Amino acid sequence: MTDRTEIATELERDISLGLPLEAKARHVFVAGDITQIVLD
Template identity: 90%
Template structure:
């Protein structure tokens, strides 16, 4: 999953914190994936600026 994240990406944790540390982002993603549940996301918004996109998912 980390290959999808830019090295300077930010991740919004479930508790609302903005996470920028790649190790912590990986830990958040690993925790979710380790549940073994199917992942489903719907794109709510896509913001584009130059060659960077931010996707807001539900």
């Protein structure tokens, strides 16, 4: 996903489920203005 609105929609859906969310960053890759975060 790259669009902020699309990301926000997915996060809102996940949060609306009422489940606890926990994520730990395993790797962060940066290339120019693009970032990929790998989570556990």
